[in-house]
Amino acid sequence: MSLEAIVAIIAGGLVSGSLYALMASGLSLVWGTVRMFNFAHGALVMVGAYSAWYMSNRGGLAKALQPLGKSIIESSENSGALGGLLLPLGEWLVSMRGGFGLVLGVPFAILCCGLVGYVMYVLLVKPFVGKPGADLVVIITTIAGASFMQNGVQVIFGPRYKQLDRILTGPPLQVLETAIGLQEVLVIVLTPVALLLLHFFLKHSKLGMAIRAVAQNDDFAHLVGINVGQIYPLTFVVSSILAGLCGVMLGGLFFILPTMGAQELLFAFVVVVFGGLGSLPGTIIGAYVIGFIRESSAYIFSLYWAPVVLFATLILVLIFRPRGLMGGEES
Amino acid sequence: MLFQVENLTSGYGKIDVVRDLSLHVDDGEHVGLFGPNGHGKTTLLRTISGLIETKAGKVTFQGEDITNLDARKIVARGLIHVPQGNQLFPRMSVQENLTLGAYVARTDKHKSSNFEKVFSLFPRLKERLTQRAQTLSGGERQMLSIGVGLMGMPELLILDEPSVGLAPIIKEELARAIAEIAASGVTMIVVDQDVELLLGICERLYLIEKGTVSLETADVSQVDQAEILEMYFGKVT
Ligand SMILES: Nc1ncnc2c1ncn2[C@@H]1O[C@H](COP(=O)(O)OP(=O)(O)O)[C@@H](O)[C@H]1O
Numbered sequence: 001m002s003l004e005a006i007v008a009i010i011a012g013g014l015v016s017g018s019l020y021a022l023m024a025s026g027l028s029l030v031w032g033t034v035r036m037f038n039f040a041h042g043a044l045v046m047v048g049a050y051s052a053w054y055m056s057n058r059g060g061l062a063k064a065l066q067p068l069g070k071s072i073i074e075s076s077e078n079s080g081a082l083g084g085l086l087l088p089l090g091e092w093l094v095s096m097r098g099g100f101g102l103v104l105g106v107p108f109a110i111l112c113c114g115l116v117g118y119v120m121y122v123l124l125v126k127p128f129v130g131k132p133g134a135d136l137v138v139i140i141t142t143i144a145g146a147s148f149m150q151n152g153v154q155v156i157f158g159p160r161y162k163q164l165d166r167i168l169t170g171p172p173l174q175v176l177e178t179a180i181g182l183q184e185v186l187v188i189v190l191t192p193v194a195l196l197l198l199h200f201f202l203k204h205s206k207l208g209m210a211i212r213a214v215a216q217n218d219d220f221a222h223l224v225g226i227n228v229g230q231i232y233p234l235t236f237v238v239s240s241i242l243a244g245l246c247g248v249m250l251g252g253l254f255f256i257l258p259t260m261g262a263q264e265l266l267f268a269f270v271v272v273v274f275g276g277l278g279s280l281p282g283t284i285i286g287a288y289v290i291g292f293i294r295e296s297s298a299y300i301f302s303l304y305w306a307p308v309v310l311f312a313t314l315i316l317v318l319i320f321r322p323r324g325l326m327g328g329e330e331s
Numbered sequence: 332m333l334f335q336v337e338n339l340t341s342g343y344g345k346i347d348v349v350r351d352l353s354l355h356v357d358d359g360e361h362v363g364l365f366g367p368n369g370h371g372k373t374t375l376l377r378t379i380s381g382l383i384e385t386k387a388g389k390v391t392f393q394g395e396d397i398t399n400l401d402a403r404k405i406v407a408r409g410l411i412h413v414p415q416g417n418q419l420f421p422r423m424s425v426q427e428n429l430t431l432g433a434y435v436a437r438t439d440k441h442k443s444s445n446f447e448k449v450f451s452l453f454p455r456l457k458e459r460l461t462q463r464a465q466t467l468s469g470g471e472r473q474m475l476s477i478g479v480g481l482m483g484m485p486e487l488l489i490l491d492e493p494s495v496g497l498a499p500i501i502k503e504e505l506a507r508a509i510a511e512i513a514a515s516g517v518t519m520i521v522v523d524q525d526v527e528l529l530l531g532i533c534e535r536l537y538l539i540e541k542g543t544v545s546l547e548t549a550d551v552s553q554v555d556q557a558e559i560l561e562m563y564f565g566k567v568t
């Protein structure tokens with residue numbers, strides 16, 4: 001294997017690992033706390049990508065607001081003081097016809113995903129919490145939710161592929177004579193930052209500690225005064241935001257389409273089981289390991305063989321460590 | 332009267348475990364509950380603290396009706412229940428467990444002095460601050476469990492079987508600590524199999540059988556305890 005290939009595999013592994021880590025950590029958090037698997041988690045990736053696109057791209061919200069901006073400008077010309085006040089707004093809207101950029105796009109995606117995550121919890125999960133067989137019922141309801149979101153997005157945005165603007169433009173980074181795209185570099189660098197923020201939230205904030213407390217002993221969590229009923233939706237919101245971030249990154253690397261996130265969800269499940277159910281450190285280590293396995297098997301065999309190699313590895317790990325890499329070591 | 336349970340009935344599903352039970356605790360009093368295993372003591376405590384629904388009857392705390400209030404609202408009033416089996420957050424450190432004990436807002440301003448109180452009562456916890464709860468010994472876990480309860484600044488502290496399964500030396504150490512908490516003026520309900528331990532702490536005892544109070548003592552703290560025991564419960568040892 002050439003040095004060039006090794007660098008490419010490492011870079012590719014870091015990118016895939018980052019995406020899996022963002023996605024699987026949310027999945028793992030929900031599993032650890034609510035004891036349910038959210039099959040709409042992949043659709044949230046898609047929601048993140050679309051909402052970032054809608055806010056940032058000139059074909060999105062900015063385009064939709066152009067007529068409003070123009071009519072404000074027109075009407076302000078023949079309507080006194082109020083018109084004068086509104087004029088700058090109209091001019092601003094018209095001036096933003098190139099899109100609101102990712103500076104607004106990313107926070108908007110976070111907001112949307114948090115909101116969708118909350119609504120999803122209320123509609124698809126909450127009615128079944130504490131009832132017998134809830135974990136199985138929720139598999140069905142969240143699959144239904146995912147399908148609803150995918151079709152809804154298809155209706156709203158149409159089937160044509162979209163792509164996010166590049167945050168960094170310029171020639172790719174040269175590492176040992178191998179070119180690595182700036183977008184990829186961004187993913188590699190920003191993901192650990194997001195995961196570190198997650199770590200600090202869970203470890204040091206009151207609500208984050210409450211999430212972990214409920215995950216470890218919900219009975220005792222009640223007895224120290226934690227509002228357990230509030231922690232479940234909060235966990236969904238946090239997990240959905242992580243999925244949304246993954247979507248924004250995916251949207252910067254590949255095309256955005258209604259079914260995106262589905263394959264990532266599959267890999268994220270592999271990661272969660274591989275790393276040890278409910279263990280956040282295990283999940284994150286697992287994500288990067290799976291990322292590297294995927295990239296190297298794609299290089300050595302072919303992209304189509306990557307899932308086969310992955311599942312073979314998963315089965316092997318589970319034979320020797322039935323609870324995954326760090327099972328029973330939950331955060 | 333600080334705390335009163337009137338004609339309480341509760342249980343699991345259709346089965347009533349606690350039946351028509353009444354008891355009361357005065358301000359500053361320490362009351363012991365004992366009785367055979369499986370007769371509903373834990374169920375009673377879990378009903379009081381809002382983990383199990385009250386089917387009938389009434390629970391009053393500080394003059395207010397707290398029947399079927401959410402557990403967290405009961406905790407916020409200072410009714411703190413340290414559950415049976417030294418329950419903790421197993422994969423969190425001693426410090427994190429104690430911090431979570433002070434989750435309710437009314438304890439915010441007193442957090443550091445409460446930490447000091449817990450450490451002076453249980454110096455071992457201070458030595459093991461960063462250790463995960465699940466790696467502590469049984470006695471230490473029980474100490475931590477009580478410590479978490481104290482971080483919540485109890486107006487009424489309820490301990491469920493604090494001495495169960497502990498070696499005699501540890502048990503003595505724990506009994507001393509509980510007596511110290513009692514002496515510091517915290518009102519308490521203590522459930523334990525060990526009547527002698529209860530007699531060292533409590534002024535009054537209730538015998539719980541088949542989900543209800545079958546015997547209630549007068550003040551046992553002033554009189555010869557062996558005599559009291561025989562009088563009420565026959566030969567107990
Ligand atoms: N979660 C539960 N579901 C159904 N029955 C229970 C449950 N917990 C306890 N019980 C039953 O309730 C009865 C009283 O138990 P408990 O309150 O734990 O008694 P004690 O604390 O006096 O030993 C027992 O018969 C027990 O089997």
Ligand SMILES: [Mg+2]
Pocket residue numbers: 372373374415491492
């Ligand atoms: Mg019991």
